[in-house]
Amino acid sequence: MADVARLAGVSSQTVSRVSNGYPGVLEPTRQQVLAAMEELGYRPNSAARALKSGEFRTIGVILFNLSTTGNVRTLDAISSSAAREGYATVLLPVEVPTQDGVRGAFSRLSELAVDGVVILMESHLLDAATVLLPPRTHVVVVDSGAGGSRCVVDTDQVGGSGAAVHHLLELGHDTVWHVAGPADSFSAQRRERAWREMLEARARAVPRLLRGDWSADSGYEAGRELALEPRCTAVFAANDQMALGVLRALSEAGRRVPGDVSVVGFDDIPDATSFIPPLTTIHQDFAEVGRRCVDSVLRQIRSDEPETGTTLVPTRLVTRASTAPPPAAAV
Structure with missing residues (x-):
């Protein structure tokens, strides 16, 4: 960042504002900074950003079965919707639908840098495994049998x-x-x-x-x-x-x-x-299910408040x- 600032003839704070997309930077200055970034091959450090902001801009997806039409199409919609909002998607597959398998996926989740998680898994597996989510992890479950204690999105x-x-x-x-x-x-x-x-x-x-x-x-x-x-x-x-x-x-x-x-x-x-x-x-409408999952996770992330209740996407x-x-x- 210091190298970019020297080449562009601006302060490091200005470089930071440009790289984070903040307003208040004159357009000629912004273009000057962007040109310096391009020349030096500068890329913002996502880990440093996360440490500063407390956000990783990543959504985890936990699922058991990648062979079913519904899961594949819903996963595709989740990743596309997340990308449009500037979030990456991390896939955490559960190889065997057992209590140990589910607990293992959540253990891996706690080791990764995610802001929220979408769970494409039968809710009875979650209940049987008595899993504990990492603190402050915002969750949406795609299974309308998950009950009122979780935030749920599913088709009707x-x-x-x-x-x-x-x-x-x-x-x-x-x-x-x-x-x-x-x-x-x-x-x-x-x-x-x-x-x-x-x-x-x-x-x-x-x-x-x-x-x-x-x-x-x-x-x-x-x-x-x-x-x-x-x-x-x-x-x-x-x-x-x-x-x-x-x-x-x-x-x-x-x-x-x-x-x-x-x-x-x-x-x-x-x-x-x-x-x-x-x-x-x-x-x-798997695309709508995926979009609503991402919308719900992002609302929770931005408000830092959990959501509960069930949203059913109509079928026809x-x-x-x-x-x-x-x-x-x-x-």
């Missing part, structure tokens, strides 16, 4: 699932079968509950549940079972990947979609329009060619 799992089942019933199907996600997943639990409650509210029979693991292979196995059920004319899969497996299994069994069986997914992944047929699904039904009224014989 219940509303989206209800819309999927409602759509199929309105087409004239007598009931809707469900391929659920893993039993220990909050999202899967909420989608399953909404499916069941919608059928019960409409006084419809609740078929036996089939369960997958979010993968297309597990959806395929469930679809093979559904293909043997002559009464099955409508299926709600808890995500688009499992819906893809269901479509393949029905096709191999000679069950036409949507002529014999209608299928609805959940997520609205980019490839959903290329399924055969294009998939009716529930759109999740996207109707494509995989759904239709049931075949006449089934009505």
Whole structure:
């Protein structure tokens, strides 16, 4: 900084004001300082800045699974939103969803220089691990089962699932079968509950549940079972990947979609329009979830006050060619 000041013919304080973007510096002086910085290859020392300001301008992201569509797209939105605000993003993956694994991620967090953290993880893992966050770390959890004691952002799992089942019933199907996600997943639990409650509210029979693991292979196995059920004319899969497996299994069994069986997914992944047929699904706005996570973390950082409560980002039904009224014989 002293070298820049000498070359530009200004004080070190002026160099500091320019490098930190403070107002009150005449434009010719600012340009003179910037030219000196460029000539000398000067870069502000982020560690020294952090020691002085108490801010690291970094947001940590803790997550377990990087293979799911929701986590990847939400992470992308978080990093993009943080970058627009001048914040870097540090990823802290949890290799195994155990108490020790979660505690290990938070131990690493305490060793890093972050101002806030977004947690993309089922809240029951946090509770079971009895983790302690570093002091003054501001937190947002992406899981609407996390309760009122934390700041939560999530998509409307219940509303989206209800819309999927409602759509199929309105087409004239007598009931809707469900391929659920893993039993220990909050999202899967909420989608399953909404499916069941919608059928019960409409006084419809609740078929036996089939369960997958979010993968297309597990959806395929469930679809093979559904293909043997002559009464099955409508299926709600808890995500688009499992819906893809269901479509393949029905096709191999000679069950036409949507002529014999209608299928609805959940997520609205980019490839959903290329399924055969294009998939009716529930759109999740992962970009909005990521943006709201960053907004909440930054509000906490700037006010130095924690936030609590849940923000739900609306979902919407996207109707494509995989759904239709049931075949006449089934009505």
